Amino acid sequence: ESWPRLAGLDADYMAKQLHDIKEGSREAPTMMPFVNMLDDQQIADVSAYYSQLPATQGDGGDVDEAVLARGEQLALRGDWDEYIVSCKSCHGPGNQGVGSTFPGIAGQHAGYIENQLRAWQEGRRANDPQNLMGAIAQRMSDEDITAVAAWLATQPATDE
Numbered sequence: 001e002s003w004p005r006l007a008g009l010d011a012d013y014m015a016k017q018l019h020d021i022k023e024g025s026r027e028a029p030t031m032m033p034f035v036n037m038l039d040d041q042q043i044a045d046v047s048a049y050y051s052q053l054p055a056t057q058g059d060g061g062d063v064d065e066a067v068l069a070r071g072e073q074l075a076l077r078g079d080w081d082e083y084i085v086s087c088k089s090c091h092g093p094g095n096q097g098v099g100s101t102f103p104g105i106a107g108q109h110a111g112y113i114e115n116q117l118r119a120w121q122e123g124r125r126a127n128d129p130q131n132l133m134g135a136i137a138q139r140m141s142d143e144d145i146t147a148v149a150a151w152l153a154t155q156p157a158t159d160e
């Protein structure tokens, strides 16, 4: 699953992403033709619509316990030897998101999380405030990316 779950995402966060795709700081070739048709009001409307849908659960795929344990470590505690701050320190308790700046990533599809981290590594996505995500993605190995994505996908998207 390399498509994101949109239901339950913060409306302002989603609107920012759509504007970023339109302006090119977030590359999303499959989204481009659609986003280009939307004006500001339609972006606000479609974002509001998705934000009100109940969040659905992502799919972590088939990975073994050791990989999940590494993913959990990165997500909740980080890895100081690698200068990787825990995901939770920005994405909030349960990695369920904080306000409109830090999106919920728990319960997101593993393939989508992986793709985003690689996009930051490769400079295809450069729309995050102060390059916060770019800096983290740079420090992550392929194995770490797979592990954290798989573990996050198994976590509940909301407390409700």
Ligand code: HEC
Binding pocket: 004, 016, 017, 074, 075, 085, 086, 087, 088, 089, 090, 091, 101, 102, 103, 105, 112, 113, 114, 116, 117, 127, 128, 129, 132, 133, 136, 148, 149
């Ligand atoms: C220093 C703060 C910070 C830390 C730590 C952090 N993130 Fe982020 N993350 C952000 C911000 C800010 C955004 C929103 C970027 C934007 O506006 O496009 C984001 C966005 C994301 C997204 C995109 C979600 C979407 O739907 O667009 C993913 C995936 C992600 N982060 C994964 C992670 C993972 C995995 C970790 C831990 C290894 C992590 N982040 C740690 C700040 C952080």
